[in-house]
Amino acid sequence: MASQKHKLSANMEDYLEVIAMLKDEKGVVRVKDISDRMNVKKPSVTAAMNSLASKGLIEHERYGYIDLSVEGEKLAREVKERHDMLTRFFMDILGVSENSAETDACKIEHSLSKETSEKLMHLVEYLEMHAGERPPQWLKNLNEYIGKNK
Amino acid sequence: MASQKHKLSANMEDYLEVIAMLKDEKGVVRVKDISDRMNVKKPSVTAAMNSLASKGLIEHERYGYIDLSVEGEKLAREVKERHDMLTRFFMDILGVSENSAETDACKIEHSLSKETSEKLMHLVEYLEMHAGERPPQWLKNLNEYIGKNK
DNA sequence: GAAATATGTTAGTCTTGCTTAACTTTGTTA
DNA sequence: TAACAAAGTTAAGCAAGACTAACATATTTC
Structure with missing residues (x-):
């Protein structure tokens, strides 16, 4: 089975959705962008990104850009x-x-x-x-x- | 002003609503009833009741019945x-x-x-x-x- | 290319709401 | 009325998500 049933929290879904929006708008996505858009502080974003990355929904190199995985993209679109x-x-x-x-x-x-x-x-x-x-x-x-x- | 803008969490609203339902159904409301109805354990209910009582939305004597205050009743109905x-x-x-x-x-x-x-x-x-x-x-x-x- | 600025991360704390385990109070019943 | 059962509470802990303060890395800019 390609995609195991991720039961995402509402919060994590929000992060995914915002990442997709920012990617559409700007091409690349950074912690700062998400933090501004969602009115949370940067450490909150870092923590959320770690969580999403551990679930295979985004790719994120330290200090680098954030991108959706195929699976993450699909969820965000839904x-x-x-x-x-x-x-x-x-x-x-x-x-x-x-x-x-x-x-x-x-x-x-x-x-x-x-x-x-x-x-x-x-x-x-x-x-x-x-x-x-x-x-x-x-x-x-x-x-x-x-x-x-x- | 009679009722200061209580900004209740979704959870607390749920507790209020269930208390109102149980009051309608049984006349009196106990921790056990709420716990059964909401599928949470009794200590969770006790904690929630303390919170609601501190906001003046219910009345609750230790080891006794739970009742809605006028304000709590109003909120629950809404x-x-x-x-x-x-x-x-x-x-x-x-x-x-x-x-x-x-x-x-x-x-x-x-x-x-x-x-x-x-x-x-x-x-x-x-x-x-x-x-x-x-x-x-x-x-x-x-x-x-x-x-x-x- | 070094200093200044912008961005990102770590560590530690707080709040909400849930849990289990242990204890207390109340109610029932033999 | 003594003992057992049912109901309620306390204490301690966990997880999610947010925050601040402090530190680390990138990026500008002179």
Whole structure:
């Protein structure tokens, strides 16, 4: 079996996700970048990197750059996918402010079961699909009811 | 000011919620009941009770029963309300199994911002309202699309 | 290329929340 | 009522994750 079931803590998932984001943004990732982005101090990052490296999810040479392993990359993408889906749900469907949507997505992206996140994904797809093609009355009603533009 | 902004941890919110449930079910609440319900050992409960008592959220005499204070009762009800709303959303709208719905609700009930949970509450109300009065076509489509009855 | 600055790591501490083992108190029952 | 069982508490310890202070390595810059 290629990938043994890593049961990562929410915290470690957050670190992985941020590493993936920084890699996308800047190409390379350093302790300092992570520390700034996550509002933690550098020693906390070092400790987290040791933990992730010991699980084979990142590669990290002392004083050097940090990179995701294949396995780590895969996990990070899964988390990010849930995160983005949740953000879309909160913003596009519920009309929550970007700020709250991001914050809430960050917190619950680690807790949803596979079953629930898949079904929620379907809901988002369905609603966005219909929202795109001249919104039917019921979606307008819904948005008004929820108070999207209050 | 009557109630200073208690920023409770997710764990402490769980204890409060369980105390409220047990009080409803049995009338009185003991350490043993909480320990059984939450799958933790009794010393963990004792520690948690000391913490909640020091915050004025419960009353607890040594070797005696546990009861919610007015403030604790209020908080517990708020958590339970979010919990129930989430469970309904997962089950009634998404068609998630009761088991996953309960588990997921338990985990994220502590993390949602006020803004998001209020709007989600509105969504649930809106959809349930329309589901009740001979479900319109779009709701059927939605449920099929999500795969509610797969 | 040496000094100054930026970045990274180590060591030690704190908090939260859990555990086990041992002890105390309360309740039951013969 | 004495003894046993059930429930509660205390003490000690562990693990995750965060922090500060101090030290080590890289990178700039003059």
